[in-house]
Amino acid sequence: MSSSTLLMHFYETLLASLGPSQWWPGETPFEICVGAVLTQNTNWSNVQKAINNLKSRDLLHPEKMASLDDELLAELIRPSGYFRIKARRLKNLLEFLRLECAYHLPDLSSQDLQQLRDKLLQVKGIGPETADSILLYALEKPSFVVDAYTSRILNRHLLVHEDIDYHELRDFFMDRLPRDVALYNEYHALLVRTGKKWCNKNNPRCDGCPLGSYL
DNA sequence: TTCCTGCACT
DNA sequence: AGTGCGGGAA
Numbered sequence A: 001m002s003s004s005t006l007l008m009h010f011y012e013t014l015l016a017s018l019g020p021s022q023w024w025p026g027e028t029p030f031e032i033c034v035g036a037v038l039t040q041n042t043n044w045s046n047v048q049k050a051i052n053n054l055k056s057r058d059l060l061h062p063e064k065m066a067s068l069d070d071e072l073l074a075e076l077i078r079p080s081g082y083f084r085i086k087a088r089r090l091k092n093l094l095e096f097l098r099l100e101c102a103y104h105l106p107d108l109s110s111q112d113l114q115q116l117r118d119k120l121l122q123v124k125g126i127g128p129e130t131a132d133s134i135l136l137y138a139l140e141k142p143s144f145v146v147d148a149y150t151s152r153i154l155n156r157h158l159l160v161h162e163d164i165d166y167h168e169l170r171d172f173f174m175d176r177l178p179r180d181v182a183l184y185n186e187y188h189a190l191l192v193r194t195g196k197k198w199c200n201k202n203n204p205r206c207d208g209c210p211l212g213s214y215l
Numbered sequence B: 001t002t003c004c005t006g007c008a009c010t
Numbered sequence C: 001a002g003t004g005c006g007g008g009a010a
Helices: A003-018 A029-038 A044-056 A062-066 A070-076 A083-101 A105-110 A113-121 A128-138 A148-156 A166-174 A181-197
Strands: none
Touching: A003 A181, A029 A044, A029 A083, A029 A105, A029 A128, A044 A070, A062 A083, A070 A083, A083 A105, A083 A113, A113 A128, A128 A166, A128 A181, A148 A166, A148 A181
16 A cells, blocks of 8 residues: 555544544634644643633734733733743744734735744744644645644554654655645644544554554 | 653753 | 753653
């Protein structure tokens, strides 16, 4: 079986087993961008607390957030961890949004994917995973998101080597799958859900895993 | 105590 | 390649 076919089998198996994910959790493109920064190396439940702190004060809007001083913003997002550096990263992203689209995120979607991705990666604090999360989930661009779970799952199924880097792994998917936003959206979500529940870092629980039959 | 949908800096 | 950033939940 080709690796392309196997990737689609993985997808269909996970979707049939777990059901659709309805990702990304977030009511607006901007909220999705904020969540993408806050969830860097951080449990989503902690991100949710930080988002709620902002939302309950009606601060989850670019203009309002940009006018907050860094100290207050950091305090509000404290539950998400790395709060000082993440406050700075949010401000960096806000400055990008101001310059690029005057805070009107849908305007970004007219830009070419590769060009927009390069620009996002120049923002301090926006790395490849955060950039692709914003592109895919906030802007609905067909940019596949990979993460620690993705490489772990594919490595344990002998599809890629252990130390594959981010862009190699992203290309692995994008070279083998149709460039489809809905497919990329759901595939990444399913891999994260699988990683959290079964494909743990130190103690994988292959019994009961939807992909167990592929081992 | 470990781990969490990373990234920048040295 | 190694390290700092960090609170919260299991």
